[in-house]
Amino acid sequence: KAGVTQTPRYLIKTRGQQVTLSCSPISGHRSVSWYQQTPGQGLQFLFEYFSETQRNKGNFPGRFSGRQFSNSRSEMNVSTLELGDSALYLCASSPEQAARSGEQYFGPGTRLTVT
Amino acid sequence: AQKVTQAQTEISVVEKEDVTLDCVYETRDTTYYLFWYKQPPSGELVFLIRRNSFDEQNEISGRYSWNFQKSTSSFNFTITASQVVDSAVYFCALSDSGMDTGRRALTFGSGTRLQVQP
Numbered sequence: 001k002a003g004v005t006q007t008p009r010y011l012i013k014t015r016g017q018q019v020t021l022s023c024s025p026i027s028g029h030r031s032v033s034w035y036q037q038t039p040g041q042g043l044q045f046l047f048e049y050f051s052e053t054q055r056n057k058g059n060f061p062g063r064f065s066g067r068q069f070s071n072s073r074s075e076m077n078v079s080t081l082e083l084g085d086s087a088l089y090l091c092a093s094s095p096e097q098a099a100r101s102g103e104q105y106f107g108p109g110t111r112l113t114v115t
Numbered sequence: 116a117q118k119v120t121q122a123q124t125e126i127s128v129v130e131k132e133d134v135t136l137d138c139v140y141e142t143r144d145t146t147y148y149l150f151w152y153k154q155p156p157s158g159e160l161v162f163l164i165r166r167n168s169f170d171e172q173n174e175i176s177g178r179y180s181w182n183f184q185k186s187t188s189s190f191n192f193t194i195t196a197s198q199v200v201d202s203a204v205y206f207c208a209l210s211d212s213g214m215d216t217g218r219r220a221l222t223f224g225s226g227t228r229l230q231v232q233p
Binding site for chain 2: 033042101106107108109111
């Protein structure tokens with residue numbers, strides 16, 4: 001099976017712009033989660049989607065949003081970018097049978113740089 | 116609230132040495148899951164192991180072994196006869212029902228950077 005794929009892999013934006021990142025989960029996985037990784041804050045949970053519905057949300061401002069499509073692919077959007085949004089954004093997918101444990105499989109990430 | 120602590124920021128060893136990565140966790144749940152992930156320079160988090168709170172049996176997989184002790188809230192990871200390819204950042208993570216919705220998300224430790232010198 002192909003793993004989790006994320007596009008683009010690298011992105012450079014300027015402050016105030018918005019950005020959309022894309023994630024395709026492992027085939028058959030319907031749960032998709034997003035994490036932000038920064039040197040200062042480490043890995044932090046953003047949100048989780050299942051069957052096009054947001055099931056869980058971390059402690060991030062409303063500028064961070066996401067959605068999931070009927071084919072389980074997910075996008076996350078960050079509006080009004082700030083320098084502090086520079087990070088590696090990781091997407092993870094999970095089969096429903098693993099939902100109780102939280103076991104997740106990660107993609108390679110999108111490295112976003114905000115200048 | 117749940118918390119995962121990896122006190123070792125960076126460890127450097129010479130190839131073939133054994134190395135243990137420490138992980139201490141906090142949770143109020145009686146049912147929870149613990150994980151170890153490896154992050155090589157490419158950035159992708161690679162799943163290594165999952166352990167549930169009811170299974171304290173230690174596990175060995177090749178050169179990797181894990182020691183789970185509920186009494187000390189620790190889930191340590193040992194690499195035997197380390198190799199240069201083991202160089203990476205290793206993360207310990209906790210999944211419990213801490214979220215209001217009951218859905219589980221991973222709470223990660225800050226990671227331990229392991230450098231294996233040839």
